[in-house]
Amino acid sequence: MRTPSRRRPRALFAAVAAGTLLTPLLSGCWTGAGGAGSGGDSINVLMVNNPQMVELQKLTKAHFTKDTGIKVNFTVLPENDVRDKISQDFANQAGQYDVATLSNYEIPIYARNGWLHEMDSYVRPDSGYDEQDILAPMRQSLTADDGKLYGQPFYGESSFLMYRKDVFAAKGLTMPPHPTWDQVGQLAAEADGAESGMKGICLRGLPGWGELMAPLTTVVNTFGGTWFDKDWKARLDSPEFVKATKFYVDLVREHGESGAAQSGFAECLNNITQGKVAMWYDATSAAGSLEASDSPVKGKMGYVPAPVEKTESSGWLYTWAWGLQKASHNSDKAWKFISWASSKQYEQLVGDTIGWSNVPAGKRASTYTNAAYTKEASAFQEMTRAAIEGARPRDPGVQPRPAPGIQFVGIPEFTDLGTKVSQEISAAIAGRQSVDSALKKSQKLAEKISKEYEGR
Numbered sequence: 001m002r003t004p005s006r007r008r009p010r011a012l013f014a015a016v017a018a019g020t021l022l023t024p025l026l027s028g029c030w031t032g033a034g035g036a037g038s039g040g041d042s043i044n045v046l047m048v049n050n051p052q053m054v055e056l057q058k059l060t061k062a063h064f065t066k067d068t069g070i071k072v073n074f075t076v077l078p079e080n081d082v083r084d085k086i087s088q089d090f091a092n093q094a095g096q097y098d099v100a101t102l103s104n105y106e107i108p109i110y111a112r113n114g115w116l117h118e119m120d121s122y123v124r125p126d127s128g129y130d131e132q133d134i135l136a137p138m139r140q141s142l143t144a145d146d147g148k149l150y151g152q153p154f155y156g157e158s159s160f161l162m163y164r165k166d167v168f169a170a171k172g173l174t175m176p177p178h179p180t181w182d183q184v185g186q187l188a189a190e191a192d193g194a195e196s197g198m199k200g201i202c203l204r205g206l207p208g209w210g211e212l213m214a215p216l217t218t219v220v221n222t223f224g225g226t227w228f229d230k231d232w233k234a235r236l237d238s239p240e241f242v243k244a245t246k247f248y249v250d251l252v253r254e255h256g257e258s259g260a261a262q263s264g265f266a267e268c269l270n271n272i273t274q275g276k277v278a279m280w281y282d283a284t285s286a287a288g289s290l291e292a293s294d295s296p297v298k299g300k301m302g303y304v305p306a307p308v309e310k311t312e313s314s315g316w317l318y319t320w321a322w323g324l325q326k327a328s329h330n331s332d333k334a335w336k337f338i339s340w341a342s343s344k345q346y347e348q349l350v351g352d353t354i355g356w357s358n359v360p361a362g363k364r365a366s367t368y369t370n371a372a373y374t375k376e377a378s379a380f381q382e383m384t385r386a387a388i389e390g391a392r393p394r395d396p397g398v399q400p401r402p403a404p405g406i407q408f409v410g411i412p413e414f415t416d417l418g419t420k421v422s423q424e425i426s427a428a429i430a431g432r433q434s435v436d437s438a439l440k441k442s443q444k445l446a447e448k449i450s451k452e453y454e455g456r
Contacts, residue, residue, distance in 0.1 A: 042071040043334050046086055047101040048320065049076045052155060052360045055350065056341060063349060064340050070333050090115040095327035098334035102323040104141035104393070105408055107151040110323060111144035117324040118148040122335045129339050133364045137317050137391045141404070151321035152342040156362035157285040158306070158315035158387035159218060159407075163187075165302040167194045167278045181219065181247060181307040184279070188255040191278035200255035202277040203248065205429040206264035209418025212426055214316060214407040215281055218306060220244040221397040222314040227409050227446065230400040232453040234446035236421070236439050246435045249428050261430035273297055281306065283318070284387050287380035288357055303383040305390070310398050316407035317391035319363065347373075362388055402453070413449050420445050 047053045057074050065071055075097070077085065086100040090110060102110065110116050123131035131139070134153065142151035161184065163175055168187075171194050176183055188200030204212045220226070225240035235241055252260045257271050269286055271277045273296055280286070290301050306315040322338040324331060340346055344366050347359045356376040361367045361384070368374060368385045377384075396406040403410040408418065424438035 043098045043330050044073045045099045046075045046097040048079050048082045093327040098328040104319050108144045111150040116150045117326045120149050133366050141393045152338050153319040153321045153363040155360035156319035157283045160387050161281050161304050163279040163302050166300050179307045184307045192255045199277050201279040202257045202268035202271045203252040205260035207422040207426045211264045212422040213418045217407045218314045222309045222311045224310045224398045232450050234450045236446050237443040261426045284384040291379050303380050313390040315387040317393050
C-alpha cells in the first residue's frame with residue numbers, strides 16, 4: 001500500500017460492488033483505445049498509470065505483439081479514475097475491456113459478484129505457465145471463496161521496518177532481528193534527536209483507508225485486536241484495538257515526524273531520505289527508492305521484519321494483479337497477455353532492457369534466485385521475500401476473521417468505513433481529540449456494517 005491514491009478508490013466502487021449502481025450510469029458511455037471493444041487479434045487492457053505499467057506498455061508491441069500477433073490497446077489512467085472505470089465496466093459486464101489491473105482487495109469481491117473469469121483452467125500444470133512459482137500468499141490473496149483463482153500478480157509488496165544503520169551505530173543502538181513494537185518505541189525515543197532535526201520514526205497519519213489505516217491495522221492485528229470478530233460484531237472499542245491505537249498515536253505524537261497528521265507514504269519517503277527520521281515502518285516497495293543510485297541514504301539503511309506483539313508476523317500483503325473480465329470476447333488471447341506480463345520471461349526482459357531495479361518483483365520465488373536481481377537488490381530483496389511469504393491474509397491476527405485481509409477488511413464497504421475511521425484517528429494524531437473519542441465514533445460507524453452482515 002504505497003501511495004495515497006493507490007489505496008483510496010472513490011465511494012463509487014463500494015456502491016458498484018454492492019450492486020447498487022444505477023443502470024443509466026452504466027450505459028455505453030466509454031470508448032477505450034480499442035474503440036467499440038476487442039475482437040479478432042486485438043484485446044483491450046485498462047490499467048493504472050504506475051511506472052511499472054507504463055514500462056510494460058512500452059515493451060508490449062516490440063515483444064508480445066511481435067511474438068503473438070495480438071495487438072494490445074491500452075487505456076492508462078490515474079488510480080482513482082481507473083478504479084471507477086474498471087468497476088463500472090466490469091459491473092455492467094459490457095466486455096469493453098478484456099483485462100484490468102485490480103488489487104487483492106477487489107479481486108475476491110469482483111469474483112463473488114460474478115464479474116471475473118476464473119484462471120484455474122489456464123494455469124494447469126501442462127499449460128507451461130509456472131503457477132507454483134507464484135509466492136503462496138499472493139496465490140491465496142487472489143483466490144475467491146469458491147476456491148478458484150481469479151487474478152495473476154504483476155508485482156507485490158508487504159511491509160517492514162527500515163532504519164538508519166549509521167545513526168544507530170553512532171548512538172550505540174542495536175536493532176533486534178525481530179523487533180517488538182515495545183522495542184521499536186524505546187528505540188524511537190533514543191534515536192529522537194540523534195542528528196539535528198531528526199525524529200525517531202515516521203508513521204503514516206494521513207487520512208485514508210490505504211494510508212493511515214494500512215500500517216495501523218497491522219499494529220491492531222499483532223496487539224490482538226480486529227475490526228470485526230467472526231460473527232461480524234464490531235470490535236473497535238475492544239481493549240486490544242484501543243491499546244494498539246493509543247500506542248500508535250502516542251508514538252507518532254511523541255517521537256514521530258513533523259506534520260504527522262498529513263504524512264503518508266510519499267511524505268515519509270521524503271523524511272527518511274532527507275535525514276529527518278531514523279526509522280520508518282511502511283511498504284517493502286519503498287526499499288527500491290531508498291537504495292536507488294541517486295538516493296542520499298543508499299547503503300545506509302537496514303531492514304527488519306514488521307514489528308510484532310502477539311503474532312509471529314504482522315506485515316501486510318498487497319499486489320497489483322491482472323483480472324480477466326468474464327464477459328471478455330477474447331479471453332484466450334487476453335490470458336496470453338496476462339501470462340506474458342506476469343511471467344519470468346517478462347521480468348528477464350525488464351532486467352535486460354531497463355534494469356533489474358525496475359523489475360516488477362514481489363510475486364515469484366524465482367525472482368529471488370536470479371543472480372542479477374539479487375545482486376542489485378541485495379540490501380532488501382531477501383527481507384522483502386520473507387515479509388511476503390510470512391503474510392497471512394486469511395489469518396492475520398489472534399482470532400478468526402469473517403473476511404480476508406491484513407491491512408483491510410475484504411468487504412466493499414471498507415473503503416468508506418476505513419476512510420471515515422482514519423479521519424477520526426488522524427484528528428487524534430493532530431491533537432484535536434482523544435483516541436477514546438475517535439474510537440467511540442468509529443465503533444458506531446463499524447456497528448452499522450455489523451448490522452448488515454450479522455447472520456450471513
